[in-house]
Amino acid sequence: MSEQNIMDSSVFIATSLDGYIARQDGNLDWLDKANAIVPEGEDCGFVDFISTVDVLVMGSNTYAKVLSFGTWPYEILVIVLSQRDLSVPNELSDQITISKEAPEDLVKRLSAAGKQRLNIDGASVIQSFLSKGLITDMTITAIPVLIGEGISLFGRTEKDIELEHISSKAYDFGFTQTKYLVK
């Protein structure tokens, strides 16, 4: 990482075993089905993780998906990175910012503002951060199902991206969670 970036930009995400974060149309039915057998109160570390995060950065597709839930689930500041002109519901205007910044500019600005950790969410935003060398760590929870096609967590890269395995955990209900640092 470059010297000015002392902030972490972290991925914390679930994928099917074949690497999809959603079906092509954004549907998460396969994940909901898998979650149905997860014991109540078990969040696979999400609350602990999100408590360390200052800002959640997502793309427009993830934003649309989360808005469709009806209830906005996040308490932390959310920045939606998109070149599109998106609107924010009035009641969420102090929680959500739309930005057209490039990933590296956003990281510089938030780092200079003293932010310690970003959560980067959504396949295209994650991929653009990865391609710029801006992701510091990834926690990936593999769901034991193959869905065959969908929105892939990873995409093309200009070069190989080497990772350092930090920890792995297998849950009784079949999810496996692995944490990597990006070298």
Next chain:
Amino acid sequence: MSEQNIMDSSVFIATSLDGYIARQDGNLDWLDKANAIVPEGEDCGFVDFISTVDVLVMGSNTYAKVLSFGTWPYEILVIVLSQRDLSVPNELSDQITISKEAPEDLVKRLSAAGKQRLNIDGASVIQSFLSKGLITDMTITAIPVLIGEGISLFGRTEKDIELEHISSKAYDFGFTQTKYLVK
């Protein structure tokens, strides 16, 4: 599994974290590079696994790749499933058979012949066996690198394929290995 199939058809394979078993041209340089830091004598369970296998089934691409190594590495019977007319070097004619059988016919024949376990290798053969419900278990070793594009272990499926997590292991050198049964 259907009643006549008491034989296991097993996958035992390494992938990049983004799910590729090789670069698009078959190159395994990224895997060789990762293997360079693996302690001598550590095979991540391959010898134990292959000692339980009666027949190794692969496709024509994997066959061509293994032939290119110069030294044929397998002692067990290999069946190459391909619709192409492939030749077998004379000195390997008692170890390698070329077959145009459909996966289900091969499984029936080998099961009837008393075989206990097949190792299914190569992306297209694995995918065709999976789509027919013929894979019984998969041991996948994830290498901590993103290579961006290549030959994907998994492909499209007609329906979701649910898996049962059996075990996970993380190696000191960063590989993680997960074993699943196919439901």
